[in-house]
Amino acid sequence: MDQEQLSAGLSARFPGKILGVDTFPGTNGRVRFDATVASDLFRSLRDDFHFTHLTMVGATDWIDHREVFYVLWSDADRRYLILSTDLPAESPVIASAVPIWPSANAHEREAWDLVGVKFEGHPDLRRIFMPEGYAYHPLLRSFKIHEPEDLEVKVRSD
């Protein structure tokens, strides 16, 4: 299935919700979609278009909005597909992909931990890398890299 067929098939199933299909080298393209149909789109991609593997979920902070991207793999086409959607920066919430692809579990926890995107329906959305109770989402652009503060060096007491 090439990019045109995929694009036509998706547009027919989700009229008005597929915002565009860009060319992306080495893949079947990048599909930009409306986050409101996320759950149905994932199910359709897995069942109708045979994207059985979810390879990666990540998020980017574009300051005025946050982009969530998914990388899927189809064994039939042997090609990747990139999904991308924009979420408002003040309430970045999207449906979780865990019910469709269980492998999304760790990826979504990571995206919540580092970029602060909430995944509705995730069974266990906790921080994965930073300790529980950490106050920031460090991969936001507002979180600045800084030199560590000077701490006291421990010496032997005896």
Add this chain to the structure above:
Amino acid sequence: MSGQAPETSKPLPRTTPDSTPAGDLPLAVVGQPGVPFVEIETLRAREFIPAAKEALSSLLKEQAQGKLIRPVFNWAGRNSLFPLHWGLACCAIEFAAAFGARWDAERFGVVPRSSPRQCDLLIVNGTVTWKVAHKLIALYEQMPEPKWAIAMGNCATGGGPFRTAYSVVPGVDKLIPVDVYIAGCPPRPENMLDGILRLEQLIKERGE
């Protein structure tokens, strides 16, 4: 008769009589992954270490104010440094390579042990993050005295290439006292062995 404890045996006296009776301690918390696991071993060690310290110091007093036995302890201790078998990051691979066939660190009496209670040397071989910091301190405190620490590699020395990262401790000497620093990213196994030999020299000079 065999297999049964004699009825007359009394329980050993507890060194800290006002601590919580053992029966009230939760052995483990069932269910709920969020509840931290209670380490009952730590509580026992807290009683054992002062007792062992007391016994050792009384022995030293008896032996002519330590003139006879101290050099022997020092000689034995510095030639059998047992590091903790704990790999943190990249340097742990070179740490493992040093115990391989080419470098054979065991000829210096360096034998990694998996339990901190059998160790007297903590080689911090990698980046220390704030998440693991309190566990590292706990491991260091579980080691019996006299104990030593080596900061292996740039990360353990001062944060290394990850110094500006939000989650990294800028040098393990902010957490525990360090005796020898080894530079390198990662240090070669020769450097690690050199660091251990320098620590042996240090122990000899301190005369503990």
Add this chain to the structure above:
Amino acid sequence: MTEMWVNMGPQHPMTHGLWNLRVRIEGEIIKDVEPEMGYLHRGIEKISEDRHYNEIITLMDRTCYVAGLSWEHLFIVAAEQALHVTPPERAEYIRVMSAELQRIASHLMWYSAFVQDLGLMTPFLYGMRDRDLILDLFQSYTGGRLTYEYMRVGGVRSDLPLGFTQRCRQVVDWLMDRFVEYDQLCLSSTIFHERCDGLGVLLEPEAVAYGVTGPMLRSAGSRRDLRKDRPYSVYDQVQFDVATATTADVTGRYLVRMEEMRQSVRIVRQCLDWLDDHPGPVMADHLPRWLGAPYAPMGNESYLLKRNYPTGVGLSMIEEPHGEAGAYVVNDGGEHPYRVKFRSPVLINIWAAKRYLPGYRVADIPPIMGSVDVCVGECDR
């Protein structure tokens, strides 16, 4: 029977790194597991946003410290796509050769650590001895044992030294004989079979659903290998077979990795033949100064005077020794990448422990988790 949660880690001989496996046990039987990660989270994705592309390669070596060159390759493929740079073919062959040698070294490290967990000490000494031979080769052309900083956007840093191909052939010939020895040491040992056969079974549909890749997936009979399915670099120019097994257990993973090392030797030999016949440049021409001159003085203004460079996004997926690794690089036209995101195969493979551990006994955890080949550096990043 009492149920309880037991922590295995972060300091435990089973973990081979900084992570914690929380196990819910009932007697000796594992009921549920919960991996806890993040003890080695070093913020590599964040500090990458503050570095030049060629400076991130330094971090890549430390990301996966047993397969540094593979991860350099991963980042370089994505960065070149994002920056619209094409490397010369000789550089591609050197990269593929390096990545395959690195695969052998990584598998040997896994072999040493894994078989030692089973109680066999000799394979550790043999494996580390032979791994050092490969590290000597790396040292002769990159200068480092573990951290190489060898690949660059647009090529590799330097060409191979004189006589390298000859030395490399000697080493891989020696290794081919040693692989027979390894199999004799393990597969003829009763201890090995008692502790490995039929453990940690993860069948293909479950492995796919849980995102498991690499030797763990191929041990379940899948023929999925990105070097074949979606050839990057010059993998479409070399001949090799995909190693598979059908048992889907610990022994199957062992067999897959052993066969992969043999196939890697095959690829290395073909690359060496090609490199002997095709001298040429190893760095692309006309690179912008800030990108192509890694040793330019930092105070020099021209180092930062660039811009007018097209923006782009790069996605690379490569078959790393542990599984499928991915990099997603967003270039917004600046000298630093806007966003770098990595996919770690180890994180997902450990995560699937929820699926393949329950039902076995506590004593089975070291061989099963050992067969995953854990490298926490890339898992936590």
